[in-house]
Amino acid sequence: MSFTSPRTRWAARLGAGLGLGALLSLLPRSASAQEGGTSSGSGPQITINPTVYRFYPGTAMKPYSFRAANLNPNDINFQDCDDDIILQFNLTISGLPTTDTIQVWAGTTDCSQSSARELGDGPYCWQVAPPGTFGNVSQEFGNIYARNITRYIGTSTAAAEFDSVDSVPGPGACHTQTTSGGVALTLYFLYMPAGAGSGGTPDSYATYGQTVDMVGPEAPELQLPIGIGDGLLLLNWTPQIDSTIQGFLIYAQDQGPNGLGLGAEAGAATLNTPVYCHPATTGTTTCPDAGAIGDSGLDATTTRDAGCTTVYPDAAAYTEVADAASYAGLTTAELASMGCERGAPVNTITAQPASAGSCTSTVLVDLFSTSVTDTTQGDSGITEGGAAITATAADGSAISATAVGISEIDASVYGVGNVGGNTTSSYTITSARTQSGGSGPLVNGHQYAIAVAAYDDDGNVGALSNLGCQTPAPVTDFFDKYSEDGGLAGGGFCSLEAPGAPIAGPVFGLCLGTALVAYGRRRSRRNRSGRSLAKSTEGQHPRVGTE
Amino acid sequence: MIRSWRAAPLLAGLLAMTAGMRSASADDETGVLSARHKTYESAQNFAFELRFGPYHPRVDTAPELGQSGPYQAIFGDSTRWEIAAEFDWQAYRIPHLGTIGPGVSVGYTASSALAPLVKAVNGSNLSGETTTLTIIPTYLVAVLRIDVLNRELHVPLVPYLKGGVGLGFWSASNSGGTSCYQATNAAGKPTSSSCVLGYGDTWGSELAVGLALDLNFLDRRTSQGFDNATGVNHTFIFGELMDYNLTGILQSHALYIGNHNWTLGLGFEF
Numbered sequence: 001m002s003f004t005s006p007r008t009r010w011a012a013r014l015g016a017g018l019g020l021g022a023l024l025s026l027l028p029r030s031a032s033a034q035e036g037g038t039s040s041g042s043g044p045q046i047t048i049n050p051t052v053y054r055f056y057p058g059t060a061m062k063p064y065s066f067r068a069a070n071l072n073p074n075d076i077n078f079q080d081c082d083d084d085i086i087l088q089f090n091l092t093i094s095g096l097p098t099t100d101t102i103q104v105w106a107g108t109t110d111c112s113q114s115s116a117r118e119l120g121d122g123p124y125c126w127q128v129a130p131p132g133t134f135g136n137v138s139q140e141f142g143n144i145y146a147r148n149i150t151r152y153i154g155t156s157t158a159a160a161e162f163d164s165v166d167s168v169p170g171p172g173a174c175h176t177q178t179t180s181g182g183v184a185l186t187l188y189f190l191y192m193p194a195g196a197g198s199g200g201t202p203d204s205y206a207t208y209g210q211t212v213d214m215v216g217p218e219a220p221e222l223q224l225p226i227g228i229g230d231g232l233l234l235l236n237w238t239p240q241i242d243s244t245i246q247g248f249l250i251y252a253q254d255q256g257p258n259g260l261g262l263g264a265e266a267g268a269a270t271l272n273t274p275v276y277c278h279p280a281t282t283g284t285t286t287c288p289d290a291g292a293i294g295d296s297g298l299d300a301t302t303t304r305d306a307g308c309t310t311v312y313p314d315a316a317a318y319t320e321v322a323d324a325a326s327y328a329g330l331t332t333a334e335l336a337s338m339g340c341e342r343g344a345p346v347n348t349i350t351a352q353p354a355s356a357g358s359c360t361s362t363v364l365v366d367l368f369s370t371s372v373t374d375t376t377q378g379d380s381g382i383t384e385g386g387a388a389i390t391a392t393a394a395d396g397s398a399i400s401a402t403a404v405g406i407s408e409i410d411a412s413v414y415g416v417g418n419v420g421g422n423t424t425s426s427y428t429i430t431s432a433r434t435q436s437g438g439s440g441p442l443v444n445g446h447q448y449a450i451a452v453a454a455y456d457d458d459g460n461v462g463a464l465s466n467l468g469c470q471t472p473a474p475v476t477d478f479f480d481k482y483s484e485d486g487g488l489a490g491g492g493f494c495s496l497e498a499p500g501a502p503i504a505g506p507v508f509g510l511c512l513g514t515a516l517v518a519y520g521r522r523r524s525r526r527n528r529s530g531r532s533l534a535k536s537t538e539g540q541h542p543r544v545g546t547e
Numbered sequence: 548m549i550r551s552w553r554a555a556p557l558l559a560g561l562l563a564m565t566a567g568m569r570s571a572s573a574d575d576e577t578g579v580l581s582a583r584h585k586t587y588e589s590a591q592n593f594a595f596e597l598r599f600g601p602y603h604p605r606v607d608t609a610p611e612l613g614q615s616g617p618y619q620a621i622f623g624d625s626t627r628w629e630i631a632a633e634f635d636w637q638a639y640r641i642p643h644l645g646t647i648g649p650g651v652s653v654g655y656t657a658s659s660a661l662a663p664l665v666k667a668v669n670g671s672n673l674s675g676e677t678t679t680l681t682i683i684p685t686y687l688v689a690v691l692r693i694d695v696l697n698r699e700l701h702v703p704l705v706p707y708l709k710g711g712v713g714l715g716f717w718s719a720s721n722s723g724g725t726s727c728y729q730a731t732n733a734a735g736k737p738t739s740s741s742c743v744l745g746y747g748d749t750w751g752s753e754l755a756v757g758l759a760l761d762l763n764f765l766d767r768r769t770s771q772g773f774d775n776a777t778g779v780n781h782t783f784i785f786g787e788l789m790d791y792n793l794t795g796i797l798q799s800h801a802l803y804i805g806n807h808n809w810t811l812g813l814g815f816e817f
Contacts, residue, residue, distance in 0.1 A: 227675015228668060229722050234675040428722055475662040477678035478621045479719035479726035479745035482606070485615035488800035490728070490743045493716065 044095030044191050046102075046206040055086040057145065067459050070246060075182065077458040078214040081150050081174035086143045089208070091189065093138055099194040100203055102134040103127060104142075104187060106149050106210070111188035118199045126152045127162040127198065128187065147173035149185065150212055154178045161198050174214055181244070182213040182458065216462025217242045217454040226450060226470035230477075231442050233429045233470050237452050239422065244456040248424055250417035251409055252432040253361050253449040255469070275324040277340035359469035361449035363414060409453075409464070422454075447471045588771075591780040591816050594635040594650075594692070598787070600810030602629035602656040604682060609794075609803045621678060622658040629656035629806070635690045637816070645693040650709065654684040662721060676722040682804050684791060686713040686753035697781075703761035705783065713753040715793045715804045719745030749793040749801040757787030759814060781816040 052074065054064035064085045066073035076087075091102075105111040107125030116125045128149050134142040151173035152160060163169075177183060187210050190202035218240040227234030233252075239245065321327065327335060327342075335341055409415075416432045432448060434440040442448065452465040479490065603626070606618035631654030638648030662678040664671070688711030696702040719726040726745030730738045762782045763770035774780050787810050795801020 225669075228664065229674055229676040232676070232723055234722060430723065471668070473668055473674070474665040475674040475676050475678075475721070476621075476665055477662045477676065477719065477721040477726050478617065478658075478660075478680050479678075479728050481617040481621055482612075482719070482802070483728040483730070483743065485617045486611045486613065487609065487617065487802065488611065489749070489795075489802035490719075490745050490747050490800075492744060492746065493748050 044093055044098050044100060044204060046189055046191060046204065047092040047094075048189065048206050048208050049090035049092070051090070052208075053088045054080075055088060055143075057084045057086055061086070070457065071459040072182075072211070072213075072457055075211040075213055075458050076146050076150060078174055078216070078460050081146045081212075081214055082171060084145055084147045084168070086145060087149075088141055088143050089134075089189075091134055091140045091142070091206075093136070093140065098136065098191075098203075100191045101131065101136065101194060102142075103131065103190045103192050103198065103202075104129040104133065104144065105190060106152075106185050106187050108183065108185060111186070112190065112202055112205050114199045114201050124160070125188070126160040130162045130164060130167065134189070144187075149187070149210065150174060150176055150214060152176065153183055153185070153212060153214075177212070177214045180215045180217065180242075180456075180462075182211045185210045185212055211458075213456070213458040213460060216460035217245050217456050219463040220248065220452050220454055220465045222450070222452055222465040222468045224466075224468050226468045228470060228473050228475070229428070230475045231430065231444060231472055233442065233448060233450065233472055235427045235429065235450065235452065235468075237425055237465060239425055239454060242454070242456070243422060244458075245422035245454045246457050246459075247418060247420040247422075248427070248452055248454050249411055249415055249461055250419070250427050250429065251364055251411070251414040251451050251453070251464075252416045252429055253363055253414055254432055254435050254443070255361070255447040255449055256435055257445050257447075273324065273328075273342055275321045275327045275335070275340055275342055276319060277321055277338065359449060359467050361451075361467055361469075364409060364449050364451045364464060364467055409461075411461070427452075442472045444472045444474055588780060589774050589778045589817075592637055594633075594637060594690075594814055594816045596633040596635070596652075596785070596812050596814040598629075598631045598633065598654075598810045598812030600629055600787075600812075601626045601808050602654075602682070602684075602806045603627065603808065604656075604658070604680065604804045604806060606680075606803050609801075618658075618680070621662070622660045622680070627656055627658045629654045629684065629810070631655070631684065631810075637690075637692070643699065644695055645691060645705075645707075647689060647691045650688050650690040650711075652684075652686050652688075655682075656684070657681040678721045678726070679719070681718045681720070683716040684713065684793075684804070684806070685715065686791070687711050688753050688755075692759075697761050701764075703764040705759040705761060707757050707759060707785075709753065709755040709757075709789075711753050713751045713791055713793050713805070715749045715751070715791075717747060717749065717802055717804050747802060749804050750796045750798055751791070751793035751805055752796070753789070753791050755787050755789040757785050759783040759785035777817075779815050779817045783814045783816070784812070785814055786811050 054066065056062045056064050064080075064083070067077075071077075104127065105117060105125040106128045107116060107123065109116050109123045109125065111117060111125035116123070117127075129142065129144045133144070134140050145168070147169040148162070148167075151169045153176045187208040188205050189208070190205045192200050192202050220240060221238040223236040223238065227236070235250065237248075239248070321340070327340065330338075332342065413433055416429050417427050419427055429442060429448070429450070431439055431441050434443075447469055448471070450468045450470065453461050453463065455461045476484070483490070603624075604618060606612075607616040631652055633650055633652035635650035636648045637646035640646050657679055659677050659679040661673045662676045664674045688709040690707060690709050692705055692707040694705045696704050696706075727742035728745065729742035732738050760783055762784065770782070773782070789806070789808060789810060791806045793801070793805035794803050
């Protein structure tokens with residue numbers, strides 16, 4: 001943050017370059033007449049409080065938690081944008097009264113220049129708060145939504161005034177960044193002359209450095225096959241070389257026995273309508289026109305009116321029929337005449353057994369990937385999305401490709417591990433969310449789909465690794481083998497069992513006692529010989545302990 | 548046992564080498580000079596050894612295991628190594644023979660391998676789990692160092708004998724932590740509600756015979772200066788044949804973790 005005028009603008013740039021913007025913001029600068037402006041000769045001064053509070057969107061102004069210190073809590077990351085948090089700025093304005101108004105613009109260029117806010121050659125700036133957000137009073141608070149700051153990153157091909165129609169951008173505003181790493185934006189709080197519009201020259205302005213990083217690290221490569229253990233799975237992966245990586249998240253999905261559980265299917269869900277039938281045949285049928293057709297008072301099954309209803313004494317006795325499809329062509333009346341009725345349609349996911357080598361997951365999928373990079377120009381056939389990133393070179397050969405983006409998997413559901421360090425490359429999974437909900441130990445015989453993603457110093461979780469599936473299984477470790485072969489040892493220390501045990505005390509006591517006796521005898525000998533030697537060899541160092 | 552005596556040629560070589568050394572050092576060993584050096588030799592009460600050698604736990608020799616050989620089946624027969632340290636107190640000097648006193652030793656060795664699966668998966672019989680047997684061998688022994696050759700005949704060889712009580716601590720583990728064996732019936736159902744943890748201790752005996760080569764003969768002036776500066780009287784290398792027989796003395800159930808082998812090391816007397 002810094003307050004400056006065009007005359008002292010160089011100071012702000014230097015400060016930002018050296019990372020001293022926050023310090024400079026505390027230093028008031030004198031304002032002066034602006035080019036093309038209508039300043040009275042001494043413009044107002046703006047000081048921005050370096051503490052910018054965060055709130056959830058809405059009018060309740062519920063505080064939004066800051067990230068940990070190692071995750072750049074003042075940056076805007078993907079989650080901040082996705083939640084569209086409110087950044088509340090506190091301005092202190094002096095030099096009032098004036099008729100000027102405050103406009104807030106963002107960009108990677110100097111937004112105090114009118115050309116950056118008008119059409120022409122880029123780069124450009126965009127307005128991040130509607131007019132009137134900051135009033136012309138000495139102490140003012142104003143709210144800026146995160147998505148209004150991020151919406152034009154990477155696409156600032158045209159200057160943009162605040163979009164009053166689309167004042168609340170959608171989630172797409174969080175996918176505007178196309179390269180990994182932070183984008184150093186500057187917010188310009190421009191004190192514009194009344195009636196100057198967006199293209200005018202400010203009387204004065206203050207700046208606030210705001211880093212935005214909404215793209216996570218590149219995907220690590222999960223090494224396959226995943227190691228099998230007894231109630232555990234052993235992962236190894238190759239991390240990308242990226243100093244911003246702070247750690248890795250490990251995801252696992254329980255796909256049930258042999259992968260037959262929900263979520264392991266390769267096909268789409270199908271809409272099925274169940275049919276319930278009552279086993280009793282003694283229901284009471286009422287037809288409003290009974291006898292009208294000329295039969296014996298009760299319509300025949302095939303000809304009775306649709307208005308007939310049958311009420312059974314035990315409504316709870318309806319049971320779902322197994323072959324609902326065979327009832328598909330019957331009308332509701334016809335079903336009713338048979339003591340049946342249709343239930344509400346439900347989506348049924350048909351689980352498929354995992355064939356050899358197949359590994360799919362309906363949940364461990366990247367929802368968003370910004371780009372795919374490869375090493376060869378002109379390659380084609382690149383596909384992205386899902387867990388697999390594949391690319392085909394122009395000559396048909398496979399090439400390496402990596403994706404950057406954001407993994408939006410719910411870590412609270414499928415996250416099974418979080419390990420720090422940018423070179424960490426292994427993890428042992430011992431528990432995961434069970435199919436019935438809740439966390440539990442891995443089950444031998446259940447297939448688990450597994451993926452890994454790195455997270456960076458802004459807390460962004462990057463693209464998923466390739467997917468791996470594996471099934472824990474019992475193993476025979478050394479102690480199992482020893483015991484199965486008849487070995488009986490184990491169970492703890494201090495296992496002496498002979499009469500009079502433990503032996504440790506007597507043995508060590510005997511040795512220690514012997515040693516002490518020997519030591520005592522030797523010291524007394526040494527003292528005697530030392531005294532006699534001192535008498536005979538004055539001034540010489542006596543030998544002690546050797547013959 | 549055959550393995551243990553493979554080091555015999557090594558000891559013979561040491562003896563032959565030192566026989567020639569005696570004549571080489573004879574010029575420095577005039578009586579007057581020797582007496583003066585002895586006068587300034589610091590006190591010698593202790594010895595410290597660092598040793599390194601192969602370690603093959605004799606687990607499979609336990610009679611209750613029959614011919615099954617669980618150690619061999621899991622870890623194979625590749626050589627595992629032990630590193631150990633020993634501290635001796637040369638409590639008593641026997642005139643014209645050497646020193647005798649107690650000594651204690653602590654070592655470390657481990658055997659690791661991938662654990663086999665109960666049933667093969669995709670044609671592979673090995674899991675990703677590592678199974679490990681860790682052993683901490685210790686012993687308390689009486690040490691007799693016969694240094695009369697070195698001290699009175701100026702042959703820099705010191706044979707020695709050790710004998711005493713051995714105690715080994717062991718732990719079996721896998722990737723999930725300490726192993727725990729739960730017996731099952733034919734249907735695969737556990738026969739008890741608890742499992743047996745894979746760790747314990749084994750008592751036994753320790754016997755060793757070795758030969759140390761006193762390195763002071765290489766440069767007596769330097770060694771004298773080293774003694775004056777640090778108090779180290781002798782620096783030696785040694786080879787040793789050991790019978791670390793941990794079979795569970797006074798124990799009803801014990802994992803046989805003893806080792807019959809050779810070891811090499813570096814020692815200091817001070």
